[in-house]
Amino acid sequence: MDFENYFPIWNKLTATQKNLISDSLITQHVKKGTIIHNGNLDCTGLLLVKSGQLRTYLLSDEGREITLYRLFDMDMCLLSASCIIQSIQFEVTIEAEKDTDLWIIPAEIYKSIMQESAPVANYTNELMATRFSDVMWLIEQIMWKSLDKRVASFLLEETSIERTNELKITHETIASHLGSHREVITRMLRYFQSEGLVKLSRGKITILDSKNLEILRKS
Amino acid sequence: MDFENYFPIWNKLTATQKNLISDSLITQHVKKGTIIHNGNLDCTGLLLVKSGQLRTYLLSDEGREITLYRLFDMDMCLLSASCIIQSIQFEVTIEAEKDTDLWIIPAEIYKSIMQESAPVANYTNELMATRFSDVMWLIEQIMWKSLDKRVASFLLEETSIERTNELKITHETIASHLGSHREVITRMLRYFQSEGLVKLSRGKITILDSKNLEILRKS
Structure with missing residues (x-):
């Protein structure tokens, strides 16, 4: 399985956790232009980009947009699973900017592992901090x-x-x-x-x- | 000790972890106007506001400011310990807007507990998500x-x-x-x-x- 080379903390998982992920992992190919995640309407799960390009953006009530960040090969997308962290109280839209191959770890599976595993929770922390940093950079740009x-x-x-x-x-x-x-x-x-x-x-x-x-x- | 009533996951800590925090906990009284945390220059530690008011803001090279969020009684401040999460790559300034009483958990102590404890790591996740949500709200306001x-x-x-x-x-x-x-x-x-x-x-x-x-x- 190719996935383990892409998932940086694979070796910190227990055998049970590895099986849980392997058994639930979804492979998906999405065409350029597909909306993969739409606000809090869906809680898709954690996305791992195998190849392609995703764009995460904010959408206003009037239909205006601003790009928050983009994801490329081997990037992991946490906000498509925002339901797993209660305090995330904002909605983003995620769109395939190019034809994209990705893996999806279902939200409930990831959440159950994150709650029992310190390495996974800390990895999630680092993921969120990376996106948080992207957004802070954006505020500095705008301001x-x-x-x-x-x-x-x-x-x-x-x-x-x-x-x-x-x-x-x-x-x-x-x-x-x-x-x-x-x-x-x-x-x-x-x-x-x-x-x-x-x-x-x-x-x-x-x-x-x-x-x-x-x-x-x-x- | 009063602290345990303020720290929401106190009961999820082991006896050793409780002792580690109790023994290293710093109590501080800061006067209105004090800069408590200044970018990445210092890694103060996790702040827990007992009473008072803190303001977290961005400071531009030209000295312009924008308030990101404020912290009140019982609020926990993670970004004053940003050094514990590698991927936080932005600098904020934290200032006492009123005379403030606070507890400080030294960064290294919190980090060591967070790395071994899933509940603490997940609590940290929720803290960061709350601030991330504040900042996303701010972007929507600005835009x-x-x-x-x-x-x-x-x-x-x-x-x-x-x-x-x-x-x-x-x-x-x-x-x-x-x-x-x-x-x-x-x-x-x-x-x-x-x-x-x-x-x-x-x-x-x-x-x-x-x-x-x-x-x-x-x-």
Whole structure:
């Protein structure tokens, strides 16, 4: 079984706990665009990304979005099992940004093991702290960074994830990631274009000068 | 010892663990305005508020502040012991907003117990999830609520905490809580005054119409 290489504390589980997980483990393939977890409506379980890309975001009553963090190969998603921790009182949406292969440990199984096992509970702590840190970073971005730096940062991140300077992404999508409005993003991108940082074309943004985008991001 | 009534999982500790905590427990009285924890510079330990009021906030490089959450009687503060969880990669400042009596469980002692005890590790999980939820609520406020609603909400919260309609607070202080600028807060308060919601005088804000402030907050 491949799973044990992906689950970092596998060796700290008892034989019974290993069997419990092995017997209940679900393998799933989800298509790009699938909503995997939708607020507190479902308590899917712990997700472990085998390969692919997930996006966790907040959704407002009016349908606005802001990306909290993304998950890549070997990342573990705790908030899809938020029901196992009573004090988690917020709702996030998780969406497959690419075709994704994942394992799911059902929430009830994980919860029962976590309650008896100090290593599993401490591992869960570290998982939550990682996501908490992502969100604190986001607050700092929103509060102290102006939007030009946030857009520059987003474009650089995307080129790094996609490994290309030609990003197939709409202004609307960038707005959703950053919790902004399309019109505002379009204005910013046009400014970037006038500065020679990017080239805009239909449904595509080409990064022309990543060095100066990096300088802008850090300024 | 009074402490055991304040510490919710005291009965789930072993005799050895109880002794370890009792023997290392520190009692402290801090004056209003004292900085109790300053980023990752110190790893104070877990704080348990006996009586008083603490404020946890983010501080930017430029000295701007935004309040993350406050702690009151019987509240437990985990982030003052952030060193015990490796994945916490952000820095907060904790300040006594009132004269405060607290107990401190030294970080190393708590960490050693947490690593061997599933109940303590799970309790820590719940503590972190509570703060994480506070911060997620804050993001939603920042992202989707306009500043008038946030100021209304802050004023109502203060009257509830202080149990008075006469708040002795400066515009500068409100700006620090909300991560805004003094000038912006002053303009908003003057607008509130023109609407008959508050009365402004030197160093004091009197709430005149909490009913309509409440309506504004929820609008």
